[in-house]
Amino acid sequence: MSKDIVMETQNLVKKFGDGVTAVDDVSFKIEKGEVVGYLGPNGAGKTTTIKIMTNLIKPTAGHACINGIDVNRHPKEALKSVGSLIGVPGVYSYLTPTELLRYFGKLYGLPKQRIDERIKEVLNMVNLSDWKDSKVGTFSTGMERRLAIAKSIFHEPSILILDEPVLGLDPEGIKEMRELIKSFQEKDVTVFLSSHLLDEVSKVCDSVIFLYDGRVVEKDSVERIDEIMKQYRLIDVELLEDIRKSDLKDMKKIEMIDDVKKIDDSRIRVTKNDGDPGTTAEMLRKIVENGFDIVSYTPEKSDLEDFYVSLIEEKEGAR
Ligand SMILES: Nc1ncnc2c1ncn2[C@@H]1O[C@H](COP(=O)(O)OP(=O)(O)OP(=O)(O)O)[C@@H](O)[C@H]1O
Ligand SMILES: [Mg+2]
The missing domain is CATH 3.40.50.300 (P-loop containing nucleotide triphosphate hydrolases)
Known part of the structure; x- marks a missing residue:
């Protein structure tokens, strides 16, 4: 029924x-x-x-x-x-x-x-x-x-x-x-x-x-959105100095950070606890306040507009 x-x-x-x-x-x-x-x-x-x-x-x-x-x-x-x-x-x-x-x-x-x-x-x-x-x-x-x-x-x-x-x-x-x-x-x-x-x-x-x-691109369950959202929570941060294990621990204590992984000697990948680009600045400031010098940062994905475009392309590609 x-x-x-x-x-x-x-x-x-x-x-x-x-x-x-x-x-x-x-x-x-x-x-x-x-x-x-x-x-x-x-x-x-x-x-x-x-x-x-x-x-x-x-x-x-x-x-x-x-x-x-x-x-x-x-x-x-x-x-x-x-x-x-x-x-x-x-x-x-x-x-x-x-x-x-x-x-x-x-x-x-x-x-x-x-x-x-x-x-x-x-x-x-x-x-x-x-x-x-x-x-x-x-x-x-x-x-x-x-x-x-x-x-x-x-x-x-x-x-x-x-x-x-x-x-x-x-x-x-x-x-x-x-x-x-x-x-x-x-x-x-x-x-x-x-x-x-x-x-x-x-x-x-x-x-x-x-x-x-003006057009419906997709109707989907929220689980898939969660998956998509993860990409908006990842940020790669390059630091001035090499990273030690204890540094990673310190960073995890920062409230906006869910997880931190080391990519190479001076670069880490941070998972934020939300996908809001607005909190990225706050998180970076906290990292600096904790004594780390940031050389650069790259959000994995930052623009929601890009996301919509990729959804549309995906859909049209499947036709
Ligand atoms: N009364 C109106 N006269 C002319 N154009 C309008 C009118 N109302 C909305 N539009 C246009 O229609 C389109 C859709 O507007 P709408 O307000 O529905 O979007 P929205 O998704 O609610 O956007 P937002 O996130 O900004 O609230 C826009 O291009 C807008 O400029
Ligand atoms: Mg509106």
Whole structure:
């Protein structure tokens, strides 16, 4: 028996007036309870797809369906069970989470008692109970984002569509968002989230759809992404002095470093514990602070764009 397909696009196309084809014949199917990463570099068409899926814009051709209902034809019915987070959350700086959620509860037409219950539940879920009566204007970006999620799950949707949920968050905020997404997964909520961070997606998703230039390059399991990610964690570092065994031990103590291997007398291969190029500079600085002089460093792979190109070439070569 086939699993329930809860989200589906069929040959979705979106052209903008100025000749840009933002989404170009995109088809995919998402099963109930899946956590899917919609991954692609800037301008790939992620937000455009999500806007179609939530009926903020209409497709030029093709269909987007939720629970078998065409979103752009019957938006109210199709989006009943959907919660979404798209773009920068509105500015409600003068309101408190309680006031804001009460307002949305009323919009959803929920009875007062249910609204009060639900406010407690969702604020607890997103870890904002202690701030329920603080003004949103005093919140960090991570707290604001969590409040926006609280708002999007208020009506207990079974599908969550999130556009770049970790964008702009600090490492702590990213970690909290990751845990929140995992808690939805446990509740069998289907999550569709876009990101341009391969590493981030590999940490929370079951499967990944790669989008490039408006087209789906591949849909794959997250295990393969982990394999690919390894290449982004390897960096060869050449040091001024010859390396001793004890040096390797010292380097392994550096928090961003998973493993260190000696390649030859003065060169080592470091495995970082994440694939984020941003932490490479920090790691190199730590190596220097530990008394090593760096002559050069070469990331094994550094550019995600290269990765997409190689995926496309691989696919076209197989045809
Ligand atoms: N309203 C619009 N009018 C014209 N072109 C648009 C519009 N919205 C998006 N585009 C173009 O469509 C393409 C896809 O944009 P989209 O925002 O969907 O990409 P994205 O994958 O979300 O990128 P990012 O990672 O930067 O958020 C881009 O070339 C963009 O410039
Ligand atoms: Mg976008």
